[in-house]
Amino acid sequence: MKKLSFLHSLMAVLMITAAFTACSEDDDNDTSGSSKGAHYDLTITVGKHGGMAKTETHVTLSVASLSDPDTTITFDGKGVEIADYTIESIYDDEFMYQVPSSMDRFSKLQLKNNELTVVQEQRxxxxxxxxxxxxxxxxxxxxxxxxxxxxxxxxxxxxxxxxxxxxxxxxxxxxxxxxxxxxxxxxxxxxxxxxxxxxxxxxxxxxxxxxxxxxxxxxxxxxxxxxxxxxxxxxxxxxxxxxxxxxxxxAYGELLQDFIFFDKDDNLYLTAFSTKSKKNYGQLLRIKNGEYDFEKGYNAFPDTKGKILTIQYLGGNKALVYSGDNAVGTGIQDVAYYYSIVDLNTKQATRLQYNGEDIAYSAGSFSQRSVYNAKENKAYFGVSNDTENRIYIYDVATGNVSLGSKLATGVYFDQIRFFEK
Structure with missing residues (x-):
């Protein structure tokens, strides 16, 4: 995962400017989606998985598609450094909203043509x-x-x-x-x-x-x-x-990771955890429509091996869950986190597989590497470890998992966000 020549060149570019547009298109890296309709914003760190770390350098790149397994998405000389702002934001279909590092205002932002634009601010x-x-x-x-x-x-x-x-x-x-x-x-x-x-x-x-x-x-x-x-x-x-x-x-709301969703019947689901033998174990709780307290005895992920880190509702009483395994590790840099599909009715979790084998553990506990594209009815989720930096695609209708695009080695993949406009 370490390529010093790449990291040095990237850091040199970032020291020159905080927002720039790639001067040429790479055959393996179509970024046109940043100004044409739906696109995905990928955020990486330099040196190690960043999460909420204020000292890490975060770089975000917009791409039109994550579907081609033969494409390698590169960041060298592309993307925008998130410098005066943070990667912890509120999102709608088109914009990001946050309190920036200046600590004096609310900001409405947009990443377009791989430049971070301040749309409007309110002190x-x-x-x-x-x-x-x-x-x-x-x-x-x-x-x-x-x-x-x-x-x-x-x-x-x-x-x-x-x-x-x-x-x-x-x-x-x-x-x-x-x-x-x-x-x-x-x-x-x-x-x-x-x-x-x-x-x-x-x-x-x-x-x-x-x-x-x-x-x-x-x-x-x-x-x-x-x-x-x-x-x-x-x-x-x-x-x-x-x-x-x-x-x-x-501590940080729902700015970095997704923890809450509603199903089609407006039942509320929340990720939580309890401690057993000094280790934290995740729970997926429910407040039924019309009720105000959690349903007694309901936990949709009773066999979790550690904390639940992120969750996306996929419709049809299914959710994509990224969670930890205490037996492997609990640190942000530990390769100890895995993806499951949870059935909210049967309260069973099935670890995701590719070609009949469990998808490898990933590093990065403070990450949001999964999104759901409702129009395609597909979930995109990322795996980042010592040997792999790749997107996988879960087809909700069929349950099949296929390979998506790769990310260049030497970067630490921490976030995917999907914008529809």
Missing amino acids: FDKNTYTPRNYTHAWLDKNTLLIMSTTEDHTKVIWTKLNVKDMSIINEGTVDGIKVAEGYNVLSTSGLLTYRKSDKKLFYFYNNKGLTSGSNKSTNEPFFRIAVINPETMAVEQEIINSEAAQMQGS
Whole structure:
């Protein structure tokens, strides 16, 4: 995985400019999709898997297709460095939204012709947010709700944005959420989602006890669910769940990885985990439509070997899950993570195979290497290890797995995002 000549040349290019367009087309690398309809944005790091690491260099490249197994996607002299912004973003069909490194505004961005364009920005007014540490929900196509805790993590703040012009519609504090007795802080951001069928917000969070003079904290035994009216931002119910200890990704919302989805019946699914013998094991929980607490005894992935890292709903009561294996490793650089298809009805997980053999373990726990293209009814997912840097394709209708494009050696593959416009 190490090619020093490649890495040195890439770093030299990145030091010259933070956003540029490739001057010529490589026969093996069609990037025209960045300006014509649907395209995939691939993000890699230099040196090691990056995830949330602020010190790693992230480079993103747009490509029209990931389907050709004979194509090798190269990044040398192509793509854009994500410098003043972060790879942790909110997405719609066309744009990215985030709090950038400047920590003073909301930004609406677009990667087009392999240049990162600032479409519009809105400076903070009353509430302020930190890059990477907030959560969100879409109330409708144009209304984006941002939530996080205050700097001292004792209160939950919110801001509603009109993404057409990035204007602040309203903002305030969720008065119904306070630190519980016996604890002194809340989850950094928590997790937020919106159920359309009854127009309710679900905010998942923990109370934490900080050790004096230390950053170490102890979570309460089970995390909480706040059911919120999105019009008034008033808490209508607070529930202490009894199914899992913690929800996945509570420090950085759902900005880097996907943890929540709804099925066609508007049942809500959430990835969480509990600890056994000092090891974390993932759970896939469900809140049924019309209910507010998790369904008792329901765990769609009871035989997981470690944490659930990402999840995509594929329709037909199936989900694509990327999860860890504690017996192999738990670090971000460990080759210890694998893909499964979970049947939400039977609560069974089947590890994905290619040509009758299990697809190899991958490195990169803080990654989002899978997307679902609904028009094709196919999921694209990436495997990155010492011998392979490749996209695989899962055909939802047939259950078949085929090879997709390869990525050049010498880079560390961390993210795929799909844009339809």
